[in-house]
Amino acid sequence: MNDLPEHGDSAPQPRQAAIEARGSGLSRAWDSDLAYSFRRSPVAVAAGATTLVFMLAALAAPWIAPQNAFDPASLNLMDGFLAPMSRSASGSLHILGTDSQGRDLLSAILFGARVSIAVGFLAVAFSMVLGVGLGLVAGYVGGRIDAAIMRIADIQLSFPAILIALLVFGIVRGLIHPSQHEQWAIGVLIIAIGLANWARYARTVRGSAMVEKNKEYVQAARVMGRSSLAIMREHVLPNVMGPVLVIATINLALAIIEEATLSFLGVGVPPTQPSLGTLIRIGQQFLFSGEWWILFFPALVLVVLALAINLLGDWLRDALNPKLK
Amino acid sequence: MIAYGIRSVLQAVLVLLAVALLAFSMFRYVGDPVANMVGQEATQGDREALRERLGLDDPILVQFGRFVADAVQGEFGISYKQGRKVADLLAERLPATLELAILSTLLAVVLGIVLGVYTAIRRDGVIANTVMVLSLVGVSLPTFVIGIGLIYLFAVELRWLPSYGRGEVVQIGWWTTGLLTESGRKSLIMPVLTLGFFQLTLIMRLVRSEMLEVMRTDFIKFARARGINERSITFRHALRNTLIPVVTIAGLQFGGVVAFAIVTESVFQWPGLGALFVQAVQFVDIPVMAAYLMFVAAVFVATNLIVDLLYFALDPRLRNEAPAGAGGR
Numbered sequence: 001m002n003d004l005p006e007h008g009d010s011a012p013q014p015r016q017a018a019i020e021a022r023g024s025g026l027s028r029a030w031d032s033d034l035a036y037s038f039r040r041s042p043v044a045v046a047a048g049a050t051t052l053v054f055m056l057a058a059l060a061a062p063w064i065a066p067q068n069a070f071d072p073a074s075l076n077l078m079d080g081f082l083a084p085m086s087r088s089a090s091g092s093l094h095i096l097g098t099d100s101q102g103r104d105l106l107s108a109i110l111f112g113a114r115v116s117i118a119v120g121f122l123a124v125a126f127s128m129v130l131g132v133g134l135g136l137v138a139g140y141v142g143g144r145i146d147a148a149i150m151r152i153a154d155i156q157l158s159f160p161a162i163l164i165a166l167l168v169f170g171i172v173r174g175l176i177h178p179s180q181h182e183q184w185a186i187g188v189l190i191i192a193i194g195l196a197n198w199a200r201y202a203r204t205v206r207g208s209a210m211v212e213k214n215k216e217y218v219q220a221a222r223v224m225g226r227s228s229l230a231i232m233r234e235h236v237l238p239n240v241m242g243p244v245l246v247i248a249t250i251n252l253a254l255a256i257i258e259e260a261t262l263s264f265l266g267v268g269v270p271p272t273q274p275s276l277g278t279l280i281r282i283g284q285q286f287l288f289s290g291e292w293w294i295l296f297f298p299a300l301v302l303v304v305l306a307l308a309i310n311l312l313g314d315w316l317r318d319a320l321n322p323k324l325k
Numbered sequence: 326m327i328a329y330g331i332r333s334v335l336q337a338v339l340v341l342l343a344v345a346l347l348a349f350s351m352f353r354y355v356g357d358p359v360a361n362m363v364g365q366e367a368t369q370g371d372r373e374a375l376r377e378r379l380g381l382d383d384p385i386l387v388q389f390g391r392f393v394a395d396a397v398q399g400e401f402g403i404s405y406k407q408g409r410k411v412a413d414l415l416a417e418r419l420p421a422t423l424e425l426a427i428l429s430t431l432l433a434v435v436l437g438i439v440l441g442v443y444t445a446i447r448r449d450g451v452i453a454n455t456v457m458v459l460s461l462v463g464v465s466l467p468t469f470v471i472g473i474g475l476i477y478l479f480a481v482e483l484r485w486l487p488s489y490g491r492g493e494v495v496q497i498g499w500w501t502t503g504l505l506t507e508s509g510r511k512s513l514i515m516p517v518l519t520l521g522f523f524q525l526t527l528i529m530r531l532v533r534s535e536m537l538e539v540m541r542t543d544f545i546k547f548a549r550a551r552g553i554n555e556r557s558i559t560f561r562h563a564l565r566n567t568l569i570p571v572v573t574i575a576g577l578q579f580g581g582v583v584a585f586a587i588v589t590e591s592v593f594q595w596p597g598l599g600a601l602f603v604q605a606v607q608f609v610d611i612p613v614m615a616a617y618l619m620f621v622a623a624v625f626v627a628t629n630l631i632v633d634l635l636y637f638a639l640d641p642r643l644r645n646e647a648p649a650g651a652g653g654r
Contacts, residue, residue, distance in 0.1 A: 155340060158577070158625060163584040170606035170614050174355035257467045264469050265591050265603050284473060288481055288488075299470050307465045 037319040044319075047311035054305050058113035065107035066092065084293050097293040099282065105293065108279055109301055115275040116302070119189055120256040126194030127255075128248050131201025136232045136240075138202065139209025150206065153199035164196035165258055169267055182270045189268055193258050200247055208240035242320050249313035253306045260302050276302045333633045337626040342393070344622040348615035349392045352402070353381075355611055401616035406608045411616045414601060420501045421491060422590070422597035426582045428517045433524035434575050438564070440525075441532025445540070446559060460526040468585065472519040472592035479515060487512050489594035512593075520589040524578055531574055535567035569639050576632035580625035 038044050057064065084097040084105075096105040134153075138146040156164060169192040176184055212218060213236065221231045256276075262268035263277030271278060276298050283295030352358060359375050380388060395401070401411035444453040463471070480488035492508030494501040503509025539545065540563055548558050587599035594600070598617060605613035 155343070158580070158629075159621070160581050160584045162588065163621065166587065166602065166606050167614065167618060170609055170611075171351055171355055173606075174351075174609040174611060253465075261467060261469055261588055265588070267603065267606050280469070280473070287473070287477060292477070295473065299473065303466055303470060306467070307462075310465055 034319055038315070041315055043311055044315035047308040047315070050304065050308040051312055054113060054301070054308070055117060057110055058117050061107075061110035061114045065104075065110045066094075067104040067107040096297045097291075099294045100286065100291075105297055108274070109276070109298055112274050112276045112279045112298060113301060113305070115186075115269060115273055116256050116259055116277070117305075119186060119193070119259045119269070119275065120252050122190045123193035123197070123255045123259070124248055124252050126190060127197040127251065128201055128244065130194065131198035132205050132237070132240075132244060134198065135202035135205030136209050136236060139206035140213050140228065140232050140236060142210070146206070149202065153202050156196075156199045157203070161193075161196040161254070162258060162261055165192040165262060166265075166267065168192040168195045169262065182272070185268070185270045186273065189259060189262065192262070193255050196258070197251055197255065200251070201244060204243045204247060205240050208243065209236050212236045212239050246313060246317040246320060249316055250310060253309035253313065256302070256309070257306050330634065333630055337630050340626055341619075341622060344618060345393050345396060346389065348396075348618050349389050351618075352392070352611055352615050353385075353388065356609065358611075396619055401619070402612040404605075404610055404613050406605070406610045406613075411612045414613065415598065415616055415620065416499060418596060418598045418601050421503075421595060422583065422586050422599060424502060424504070425513070425516055425520060425586055425589070425595065425597060426579065428513060429521035430524065430575060430579055430582055432517055432521040433528055434571070436521075437525050437528025438532050438571065441529040441567075442536060442559065442564060444529070445533045445536035448537070456529075460529060463522060464526050468519060468523065468588045469592050471522055472515070472589060475515045475519060476592070485511075486515055488515075491596060516589050516593045516595055519592065520582060520586055523585070524575070524582060527578070528571060528575060532567055532571060535570055536563055539563045539566050569636070572635055572639060573632055576628050576635065579628045580621065583624050584621050 038048070062068070084095060087093055092104075094104050094106070096109070098104055099108065134149050138149040169188055172188045172191055173181060176188075209232075218231060218235055221235050226235075259268060259275060260277030260280065263275050264281045266281065268277055269275050274282070279298035280295060280302070283291075283298060286292075286294050358379065358381065359372050376382060380391060383391075399412045399415075401415075403409065404411050404414060407414065440456055444456055447453045466474075476488045479486040487508065490512060491503045492510075492512035493506040494503050494509055495505040503513055545558060545562060548562050553562075584599075586595075586597060587602055589595065590597045590599040591603055598620065601613060602617045604610070605617065
């Protein structure tokens with residue numbers, strides 16, 4: 001934004017205003033363009049609404065959930081295995097039923113989705129920062145650094161993300177003391193999923209950065225004596241962010257599914273903070289005894305959430321691609 | 326062609342060495358190998374002896390060289406958790422995983438080509454559209470959810486198929502197979518479907534789009550003008566030209582199938598390598614993790630190499646061209 005930092009102090013007032021005007025004007029135009037295409041696509045509206053509802057509900061879980069699902073004091077074993085839409089002994093309604101410990105399933109799902117979505121967002125943020133950073137450096141600097149970074153990305157992209165995530169999870173766990181495994185589990189999970197997904201960002205950003213670096217505005221910035229770091233951050237980066245947003249959206253769905261898969265495999269979040277995957281893992285035990293709802297509802301929420309985010313990502317990709325207009 | 330082949334092999338060896346370096350660093354630096362191998366009540370002397378025996382005091386390069394030499398002979402040390410040789414553990418479980426992966430790939434290729442051709446030539450048909458929509462929904466379903474869904478349908482409700490394990494297996498030399506007994510075959514159905522589903526949709530979509538592309542080309546029009554019947558055009562002229570990308574994808578994906586078996590095996594409690602790896606991750610059993618990593622990398626590299634060389638067999642044009650044209654993956 002601020003093109004000439006050395007003059008930054010001399011006239012802050014008018015420049016600040018100009019930037020604001022330009023920023024809001026630009027963003028307004030961009031928004032309305034995108035908003036228009038959003039309104040015209042019923043699939044995007046439905047997917048967006050679904051995603052929004054799920055995220056808000058998960059965010060508000062502590063306030064809207066009928067029960068604090070993971071406070072052992074609020075559970076009553078007598079209420080276990082209640083079918084959906086039945087009432088417990090104390091008269092409270094369990095819309096989605098209860099699990100083996102008498103935990104209200106709707107509350108468990110709300111709290112579980114909260115963990116899933118939080119891990120998803122943080123993992124995406126982590127891989128985005130890492131991938132965009134490495135991609136910028138590879139594309140802008142080029143040469144051996146570029147070759148090394150992209151070689152690693154190539155190798156990593158040919159392995160399934162879930163394998164990489166499992167591997168990272170195992171290694172990081174090996175590096176911390178066993179007594180702290182539980183405490184750090186969510187952090188380790190975020191690192192594992194994040195490290196498994198950075199390569200796609202790096203590849204895309206590198207391609208765009210290589211195109212951008214030969215354009216005149218970058219040369220102008222170079223002539224003005226700006227450092228490579230500043231040029232990358234303030235000039236090249238904003239121009240390569242479009243595709244990154246698309247990847248990030250689709251990656252969010254992937255990250256949520258990966259988290260659920262890891263937790264389902266029993267290597268994800270600790271049982272004290274169950275996510276949707278943990279709930280599915282728990283529910284699987286009761287599949288044969290006929291308590292289908294313990295498994296079905298968490299799985300349904302996971303699938304619908306991932307599908308909605310995926311559809312949103314698809315729409316965003318088309319909407320941001322000027323060639324398709 | 327020979328120069329190209331040599332370069333492919335060299336690249337493969339480089340990738341394997343890089344993965345070996347990662348595996349070696351895991352073994353050497355994640356946790357203390359000595360502490361993990363001796364029991365709680367080991368004396369200082371025991372520890373020193375083990376250090377000596379493992380050669381942990383040698384220069385790092387020597388240690389890495391020894392690690393690679395051992396790895397080439399399939400020697401990966403002793404599992405921390407099970408106290409058995411990792412090589413034995415892997416050999417025991419290898420047949421289960423390979424059987425699953427090969428059958429899934431076969432299913433995906435055969436069914437994928439059939440459905441791909443069908444949806445391409447009956448583009449606006451009801452069945453074709455249904456298949457396309459189903460494949461879209463299927464892609465968004467996580468693998469383990471598909472597996473659980475199958476278990477619910479076929480094991481819980483219909484009671485047709487067993488929900489876990491391999492059933493009865495027959496030992497042939499060191500290989501075990503479930504294909505020769507009825508319970509073994511029944512046990513294979515659901516895991517194979519689950520593992521093959523993703524590949525299936527991938528190959529189907531690929532065949533469909535390639536077919537649509539080829540059907541528009543001049544030589545198909547010319548074949549029609551010559552009055553060749555539609556069946557022969559579809560299978561002898563069009564399908565043949567779509568096979569190169571299909572072989573590439575199926576080949577390159579095989580490594581992915583082996584690695585992705587991790588999830589399927591855990592859902593169906595399939596006694597394969599993937600389930601072993603998940604256990605190893607849970608207990609931070611580094612030797613097993615390192616060995617599995619090397620195994621998957623070797624499968625990847627081998628399939629890549631085979632696919633590279635298959636190009637030459639499938640596409641006569643490449644044999645005369647410079648190798649530069651062949652590297653496109």
